[in-house]
Amino acid sequence: MELQSLKNRFSIIGNTPSLNHALNTAEQVAATDLTVLIVGESGVGKEVFSQIIHSLSARKHNPFIAVNCGAIPEGTIDSELFGHEKGSFTGAVDSRKGYFETVNGGTIFLDEIGEMPLGTQARLLRVLETGEFIRVGSSKVQKTDVRVIAATNRELMEFTQKGRFREDLYYRLNTVPIRVPSLRDRKEDISLLFRKFVVDFAEKYKTKPIFLDEEARALLTAYSWPGNVRELKNIAEQISVLSKTDQINAQVMTGFLPVATKHNMPMVTGGTPVGEFANEREILYKLFFDMKKDVNELKKMFFEILQNPSIAGQTGNFTRETIMNELKEDLVPTNIQHNNNPGQGNQSNHMPSVQIASHQPLIIDNDLQSHFEVDESLNIMDKEKELILKALKKHRGRRKDASTDLGISERTLYRKIKEYDIEE
Numbered sequence: 001m002e003l004q005s006l007k008n009r010f011s012i013i014g015n016t017p018s019l020n021h022a023l024n025t026a027e028q029v030a031a032t033d034l035t036v037l038i039v040g041e042s043g044v045g046k047e048v049f050s051q052i053i054h055s056l057s058a059r060k061h062n063p064f065i066a067v068n069c070g071a072i073p074e075g076t077i078d079s080e081l082f083g084h085e086k087g088s089f090t091g092a093v094d095s096r097k098g099y100f101e102t103v104n105g106g107t108i109f110l111d112e113i114g115e116m117p118l119g120t121q122a123r124l125l126r127v128l129e130t131g132e133f134i135r136v137g138s139s140k141v142q143k144t145d146v147r148v149i150a151a152t153n154r155e156l157m158e159f160t161q162k163g164r165f166r167e168d169l170y171y172r173l174n175t176v177p178i179r180v181p182s183l184r185d186r187k188e189d190i191s192l193l194f195r196k197f198v199v200d201f202a203e204k205y206k207t208k209p210i211f212l213d214e215e216a217r218a219l220l221t222a223y224s225w226p227g228n229v230r231e232l233k234n235i236a237e238q239i240s241v242l243s244k245t246d247q248i249n250a251q252v253m254t255g256f257l258p259v260a261t262k263h264n265m266p267m268v269t270g271g272t273p274v275g276e277f278a279n280e281r282e283i284l285y286k287l288f289f290d291m292k293k294d295v296n297e298l299k300k301m302f303f304e305i306l307q308n309p310s311i312a313g314q315t316g317n318f319t320r321e322t323i324m325n326e327l328k329e330d331l332v333p334t335n336i337q338h339n340n341n342p343g344q345g346n347q348s349n350h351m352p353s354v355q356i357a358s359h360q361p362l363i364i365d366n367d368l369q370s371h372f373e374v375d376e377s378l379n380i381m382d383k384e385k386e387l388i389l390k391a392l393k394k395h396r397g398r399r400k401d402a403s404t405d406l407g408i409s410e411r412t413l414y415r416k417i418k419e420y421d422i423e424e
Contacts, residue, residue, distance in 0.1 A: 003027075013196050018186070019189070026049050034176050035128060041228055042230075043230035053149055054147075063103045067109065069113055077116070080098060080099065081100055084138075087137065100144045114165060125168060128172050191212070197232065209240070210239060216252065388422060
């Protein structure tokens with residue numbers, strides 16, 4: 001099949017070399033039964049590639065099912081994939097077939113394969129190598145003929161090095177790798193995709209499609225698109241619904257494009273937050289209280305050093321230099337600065353920054369009294385990750401107890417663990 005015909009059939013827009021290479025690879029491997037690993041960021045359209053492979057294969061008339069491994073609880077994923085016998089666990093009132101049994105002869109797409117528990121990974125490896133599986137609670141070996149296509153937005157090789165993913169399974173899945181490019185690597189396709197989404201929206205709701213001027217198009221292309229094609233479609237539909245004009249300029253476009261940040265912070269609006277936003281606001285309150293406590297402790301430490309020579313190991317006079325040197329040693333890896341003495345600057349480039357801001361020069365009199373303020377440079381994300389790590393350690397990895405202690409939902413905690421790449 002010609003590449004353009006393939007794009008038309010599956011509504012794929014774009015002509016970048018990396019996208020064309022991924023499509024060509026999918027078309028070539030479709031005629032085989034080889035296992036395929038699709039790699040790409042969230043929102044790039046990995047599931048579309050799995051559908052392409054299935055639709056062009058000899059299994060196209062047999063079942064196809066997509067399973068999100070990260071959305072199935074660890075305690076039930078074995079039952080979902082391989083089935084279970086009656087009475088095998090609490091709540092198993094009847095026997096049940098798993099996906100590998102019901103999709104026999106077809107294709108199963110395992111999305112977010114990196115979130116699969118290690119025990120389930122061992123079961124999956126056996127299916128891939130021998131075509132055999134055993135239902136939960138059974139001793140009978142069953143056969144299946146299922147083609148597996150896996151996808152991940154993580155680097156599985158790093159997971160294998162950390163012991164979170166089986167190395168033998170990784171190499172078994174990675175028979176034919178397909179890397180789907182992110183939208184920021186397909187900048188020339190962004191305007192084409194945006195145009196398709198607004199036209200589709202206009203046809204669906206019988207409205208007039210919007211148009212972008214050159215400056216608005218430049219802003220659209222310059223944005224990093226962390227959510228990839230999924231985010232672009234959302235923005236296109238937002239503008240189509242909310243814009244008061246059909247001609248979109250740079251000013252209008254700026255109002256719809258979010259600020260590009262690495263992490264998505266919870267947003268507090270004028271109304272009462274609900275759901276996860278309310279819970280995330282509570283954890284932020286805890287962060288701010290911890291910050292205040294740290295600043296107060298830092299102030300207290302400064303006063304003690306100035307008032308008690310034995311703390312700094314000095315028996316004579318204090319100078320600004322001796323105080324700073326002692327504090328630097330006590331606060332490693334903290335970097336001390338004083339705003340009124342730029343010559344001292346950063347003591348170490350690799351250390352996080354703690355600044356001593358003063359509206360007046362540091363004065364040390366006979367009573368060793370000083371007047372200064374402490375302004376600590378803090379990172380909200382680091383503090384949030386620190387709280388999550390403390391909660392997980394306190395409750396020995398039990399997410400439910402940790403989320404209750406943090407005042408957030410278990411789902412939010414799971415998302416945060418993934419976001420910060422926390423090893424449990």
